[in-house]
Amino acid sequence: xxxxxxxxxxxxxxxxxxxxxxxxxxxxxxxxxxxxxxxxxxxxxxxxxxxxxxxxxxxxxxxxxxxxxxxxxxxxxxxxxxxxxxxxxxxxxxxxxxxxxxxxxxxxxxxxxxxxxxxxxxxxxxxxxxxxxxxxxxxxxxxxxxxxxxxxxxxxxxxxxxxxxxxxxxxxxxxxxxxxxxxxxxxxxxxxxxxxxxxxxxxxxxxxxxxxxxxxxxxxxxxxxxxxxxxxxxxxxxxxxxxxxxxxxxxxxxxxxxxxxxxxxxxxxxxxxxxxxxxxxxxxxxxxxxxxxxxxxxxxxxxxxxxxxxxxxxxxxxxxxxxxxxxxxxxxxxxxxxxxxxxxxxxxxxxxxxxxxxxxxxxxxxxxxxxxxxxxxxxxxxxxxxxxxxxxxxxxxxxxxxxxxxxxxxxxxxxxxxxxxxxxxxxxxxxxxxxxxxxxxxxxxxxxxxxxxxxxxxxxxxxxxxxxxxxxxxxxxxxxxxxxxxxxxxxxxxxxxxxxxxxxxxxxxxxxxxxxxxxxxxxxxxxxxxxx
Numbered sequence: 001x002x003x004x005x006x007x008x009x010x011x012x013x014x015x016x017x018x019x020x021x022x023x024x025x026x027x028x029x030x031x032x033x034x035x036x037x038x039x040x041x042x043x044x045x046x047x048x049x050x051x052x053x054x055x056x057x058x059x060x061x062x063x064x065x066x067x068x069x070x071x072x073x074x075x076x077x078x079x080x081x082x083x084x085x086x087x088x089x090x091x092x093x094x095x096x097x098x099x100x101x102x103x104x105x106x107x108x109x110x111x112x113x114x115x116x117x118x119x120x121x122x123x124x125x126x127x128x129x130x131x132x133x134x135x136x137x138x139x140x141x142x143x144x145x146x147x148x149x150x151x152x153x154x155x156x157x158x159x160x161x162x163x164x165x166x167x168x169x170x171x172x173x174x175x176x177x178x179x180x181x182x183x184x185x186x187x188x189x190x191x192x193x194x195x196x197x198x199x200x201x202x203x204x205x206x207x208x209x210x211x212x213x214x215x216x217x218x219x220x221x222x223x224x225x226x227x228x229x230x231x232x233x234x235x236x237x238x239x240x241x242x243x244x245x246x247x248x249x250x251x252x253x254x255x256x257x258x259x260x261x262x263x264x265x266x267x268x269x270x271x272x273x274x275x276x277x278x279x280x281x282x283x284x285x286x287x288x289x290x291x292x293x294x295x296x297x298x299x300x301x302x303x304x305x306x307x308x309x310x311x312x313x314x315x316x317x318x319x320x321x322x323x324x325x326x327x328x329x330x331x332x333x334x335x336x337x338x339x340x341x342x343x344x345x346x347x348x349x350x351x352x353x354x355x356x357x358x359x360x361x362x363x364x365x366x367x368x369x370x371x372x373x374x375x376x377x378x379x380x381x382x383x384x385x386x387x388x389x390x391x392x393x394x395x396x397x398x399x400x401x402x403x404x405x406x407x408x409x410x411x412x413x414x415x416x417x418x419x420x421x422x423x424x425x426x427x428x429x430x431x432x433x434x435x436x437x438x439x440x441x442x443x444x445x446x447x448x449x450x451x452x453x454x455x456x457x458x459x460x461x462x463x464x465x466x467x468x469x470x471x472x473x474x475x476x477x478x479x480x481x482x483x484x485x486x487x488x489x490x491x492x493x494x495x496x497x498x499x500x501x502x503x504x505x506x507x508x509x510x511x512x513x514x515x516x517x518x519x520x521x522x523x524x525x526x527x528x529x530x531x532x
Contacts, residue, residue: 040104045084051096055089055133069130072111073192075456076380076463077120082109082128089133091222091230091257098255099228101127102522109525110255112194113170118383119491121251121525122197129255131196134166135173139183139263146265151301152332153362157265162219164260167196171373179366182266186211189305190375199259200250201489202439204447206329206372209427210300215246215439216432217261223254226522230257244513247439249488249502252510252529253517271330271337272363272371275356277348279322279403282308286399288343289326289422293445294390297426302340304328304424306446310406311417318409321417328424329368334360377416381453382467384474384492387485388422388446394477401476409473410465412454418469420477423447440485440504447487450474491527498527 049058059066061081069085071078083106086097094110101108107126115122141161148157163177163185172191177183186207188198195214203214211217220234223241231254233242244253277285289306296302310322326344330337338345338360345357363371377383388394394402402420409418425444434442441447450473452466471494474482486492486501499507507529514521514529521531 040083040106044100044104048084048086048097048100051100052086052088052093053090056093057087059085059087070128072115072117072120072123073113074116074118074120074377074379074381076382077123078456080120080123080125082124083126085128085130087130087133088257091224094129094131094224094255094257095228095230097127097129098224098226098522102226102228107522107524108255109523110167110196110251112167112196112250114192114194116190116193116197117250117491118381118489119493119527121491121527131167131194131257134168134257136166136258137163137169137173137177138165139163139177152268152271152336154266154268154270154331154365156267156331159262160265161263162260163263164220164258165195167194167255167257167259169195171195171198175366175369177263178266178369182365184211184264184266184365185214185217185261187214189373191373192375195259196256197250198489199261200245200248200256202247202441202487203489204423204425204487206303206305206368208429209303209424210331211264212428212432213247213439214261215437216428217263218242218246218259219262220260221245221256222258223256223517225254226518226520240509240513241517244438244510246437247488247503247506248510248513248529249491251523251525253513253523266365269362269364270368271332271334271360272368273326273328273330273337273341273356273360274371275326275341275344275359277324277352277356279308279310279324279406281348281352282324282403283396283399284347285324285326285344286394287396288347290393290445292340292343293424293426294393296340296424297430297445300427301331302328302337302424303330305421306424307419307421308402308406309417309419309421310409311415313411313413315411318411319407322403322406327372329372334362377414377451377453379414379416379453379455380458380463381414381416381451382470383490384450384470384494385487385490386448386478386483387441387444387487388448388483389444392483393445398477398479401479402473405469405473405476408469409452410462410469412452412458412462412466414453414455414458416451416453418452418466418473420448420450420473423449434504435506435509438503438506438510440506441487444485447490448483449487449490450477493526495527502527 109124111122199214488502
């Protein structure tokens, strides 16, 4: 039998992260459950196993399946081990698991995909609900009302139908729909990220200016509540919960088991570009790219991710690998795309200009999806984010400070390295009022993310040095005062006023929704929506 207090101690103290105090803090609900109740015995676990559908499984510690399923994407939190793992196959499995967990006094935490939550909030010392088996994808063409429009060599049938996906579906699982059938839902660039976590926190990607955030395409979602009951949330049924599920972040109001999105139908090609310079060009590139982002804020067709980065273990490698880069796509002709990018294409050495110019080309949407995809960051990492508007765009002084600090990165064996990325906003994103959904960041230009990474086999001193560097890097860039906003899908456990940063003026309404659907705070973590 397992004593929950022992599980909690193992989770907090286990692994390199525990030794450095780098893991996600145990939630109040988990701590209270450990102190208030006794051990969960074998009969309790058998009762849970018996209640599950034939397609579901219960895993306990020490089995090979348990070890692989318990590992979160960010290995920084690998020491937080669940008392048990249920791989759910149906919504009823989720309902049974939640009821069981409440009955024995354990918290229950859902995890979709590989558990990409940056701050480790998809880990638990209680019952982990792994949603990876819920992979259904069902599409329904629109019976009428769809309209088409031509964007250069691309024809788009807007609102061509709906697609309903299970909570275990990832970005990569949706790629065949685009490649084979031309069906598209705006999602993120990382193939292994679960669509559930993406949509619940907002969902940025390389088509969000054109079609809105992932959460803007949501028309319905099935939610298992803290008491085990299941509801369907739409604009007409449980509209307050539906509002909160579009940007209020996961594991706050219930466990979402399916999502229905409006999809677009594609035919034709899109413009693609991938630009790269040495760090010597960082000032003109960042300044020019930010100006382009401002000029094209209202142009739904143009999408861009901008950044600087490096990797390596030695000072020579870190300096040699330091670069500034931009990547994106455009719904229009290559000639139009070249005209937008022209100021950037003129920057750099002759070799850089030639390489960058050659990267601008027409590709199919499926090819663009592959070219734009990246699984980053990886293994062990830390992240700090910010939301930039026209008043808080980076100055030359800030960019120069960032470049200097980048060259002082302590290094690691992680090829993902360190740096910052800026994801351009605007277009359809900013056409939605800030209070229309829980995603409040509607009048901005960039989501900014500073990152650092290390490997499982790097020494504890490397992890400590990387996290110290990350804070310095962020402070150097925002030396006066950091921007008020931060992206809830890039959670930062060190962020003090996270309520304001993630949700702004929408937070009080989120509290109201929490009181209605989870009044006892069963779904809880360090930055969870509170009941007051």
